[in-house]
Amino acid sequence: MTSKDFGVREGELAVELPAKTDAGLYYIGRIRTPWRARQDCPKNARESDAVCTIELDEKWSAGLKDLASCSHIIVLYWMDKSPRNLVLQVPRHYGEPRGTFALRSPARPNPIAMSVVRLLGIEGGKLSVVGLDCLDGTPLLDLKPYFASTDSVPDAVVGWHWRGD
Amino acid sequence: MTSKDFGVREGELAVELPAKTDAGLYYIGRIRTPWRARQDCPKNARESDAVCTIELDEKWSAGLKDLASCSHIIVLYWMDKSPRNLVLQVPRHYGEPRGTFALRSPARPNPIAMSVVRLLGIEGGKLSVVGLDCLDGTPLLDLKPYFASTDSVPDAVVGWHWRGD
Numbered sequence: 001m002t003s004k005d006f007g008v009r010e011g012e013l014a015v016e017l018p019a020k021t022d023a024g025l026y027y028i029g030r031i032r033t034p035w036r037a038r039q040d041c042p043k044n045a046r047e048s049d050a051v052c053t054i055e056l057d058e059k060w061s062a063g064l065k066d067l068a069s070c071s072h073i074i075v076l077y078w079m080d081k082s083p084r085n086l087v088l089q090v091p092r093h094y095g096e097p098r099g100t101f102a103l104r105s106p107a108r109p110n111p112i113a114m115s116v117v118r119l120l121g122i123e124g125g126k127l128s129v130v131g132l133d134c135l136d137g138t139p140l141l142d143l144k145p146y147f148a149s150t151d152s153v154p155d156a157v158v159g160w161h162w163r164g165d
Numbered sequence: 166m167t168s169k170d171f172g173v174r175e176g177e178l179a180v181e182l183p184a185k186t187d188a189g190l191y192y193i194g195r196i197r198t199p200w201r202a203r204q205d206c207p208k209n210a211r212e213s214d215a216v217c218t219i220e221l222d223e224k225w226s227a228g229l230k231d232l233a234s235c236s237h238i239i240v241l242y243w244m245d246k247s248p249r250n251l252v253l254q255v256p257r258h259y260g261e262p263r264g265t266f267a268l269r270s271p272a273r274p275n276p277i278a279m280s281v282v283r284l285l286g287i288e289g290g291k292l293s294v295v296g297l298d299c300l301d302g303t304p305l306l307d308l309k310p311y312f313a314s315t316d317s318v319p320d321a322v323v324g325w326h327w328r329g330d
Contacts, residue, residue, distance in 0.1 A: 013227055015224055015225065015227075016224075017191070018191050018224075020189075021189025021190055021191055022189075022190060022191055022192040022304065023189070023190045023192070023243055023245065023304070024185075024186025024187075024188070024189055024190070025186055025187055025188045025189070025190060025275050026182070026183050026186055026187055026249075026274050026275060027187040027188070028274050028275070044314075044315055046314060046315050056266075059180055059181075059183075060180070060252055060265075060266075060274060061252075062178055062180075062252040062253055062264065063252035063253070063264045063265035063266045063267075063273075063274075064264050064266055064267075065253060065262070065263060065264030065267060066263050066264045066267035066325040067264055067266050067267040068324075069267070069322075069323065069324025069325045070267065070321075070322070070323050070324065070325075071318075071320075071321050071322045071323075071324075072318050072321040072322075073266075074279060076241075076275070076277055076279070078188055080188065084191075087225055087226075087227040087228035088227055088228070088230060097230070098230060098231050099227065099228045099229050099230030099231045099232055100225075100228035101225075101228045101229055101232050101238075101307075101308040101309065101310075102228075102229075102230060102231035102232040102234070102235065102310055103309075103310070104309055104310065104312070108228075108307060109191050109193050109225060109228075109307070110190050110191060110193070110241070110306045110307050112241055112277065112306065112307055114239060114241070114279060114309065115315075116315065116316055116318060131315075139187065139188070141275045141277065142266075142273060142274070142275050142277055143266040144266065144268075144269055144279065145266075145267055145268070145269065145323045145326070146318060146321045146323070147269070147321070147323055147326075148318060148319050148320065148321045148322075149209075149211060150209055150211050150280075150281065150296075151281055151316070151317075151318075151321075152316075152317045152318055152319045152321065153236075153237050153281060153311060153313060153316075153317055154313050154317045154319055155236075155313065156235075156236050156237040156311045156312070156313045156316075156317065157234075157235070157236045157237075157313075158234065158235050158236075158310045158311070158312055159233075159234025159235060159236075160231040160234045160235075161310070161312075
């Protein structure tokens with residue numbers, strides 16, 4: 001283990017990354033948002049009702065059939081600017097070290113972000129959605145229908161985060 | 166476009182995959198389930214209350230700190246046996262072509278599956294969970310806390326799927 005590299009803060013822990021990757025991803029489009037710098041992004045997606053645009057590359061556009069009938073979709077995207085070696089990190093707004101897998105921080109071994117968004121409409125290969133908080137130009141990895149029957153757990157609890165509110 | 170390859174069914178459409186991938190994934194562990202063949206897997210995760218085990222590689226285990234306080238977690242995993250070139254597919258139990266992005270089928274450009282699971286406990290690097298439906302040995306990509314505030318949408322609708330029930 002090592003904690004050299006890009007400004008690891010006190011209490012943070014970085015590990016040596018594996019020598020090679022195990023599988024490859026295709027970027028299938030880009031996400032267009034109003035945010036050009038990390039400090040401009042909303043802290044979480046419910047903080048903003050900005051309409052964002054998901055631009056799917058034409059190659060894949062036939063895959064959008066039937067998706068317009070979904071009120072909500074799952075968007076997977078690639079946080080390509082994030083360090084991948086942090087296992088403990090100190091989020092600025094919490095101030096104490098947390099395990100990476102207990103956080104939604106973009107810094108993780110595989111920086112895949114998951115957002116549930118409200119779908120406003122689809123025109124050609126462009127989807128208008130509400131509920132994203134990422135940088136403009138973020139690479140798109142996947143779109144999926146959101147099924148309340150398997151994906152919605154209204155009474156789920158994140159114990160470390162719960163403040164009684 | 167082409168529709169050669171692995172048994173594309175009538176009504177399905179395959180595209181030529183890009184010549185190269187854009188980013189790399191690390192397998193960070195393996196998922197242990199009772200299912201050794203695809204036909205044995207539950208059709209969806211709510212069909213089974215089998216307890217499955219997520220084995221996180223030791224390298225990353227410090228990242229589990231604080232996760233045990235979560236009642237539910239998001240599991241991302243890699244469907245490494247799936248074709249990646251289908252944009253229209255005919256799921257056996259629906260019988261008509263659907264767009265890949267309107268389905269949760271493992272066949273998609275980036276075969277990343279997302280499941281919301283109930284966390285029973287963590288011992289060392291092993292998590293006991295309920296709510297998975299994948300093959301034994303499936304590669305693990307990520308674990309995240311499930312926040313009801315952003316991830317739960319009880320009234321979400323998948324129009325093409327809705328049968329009034």
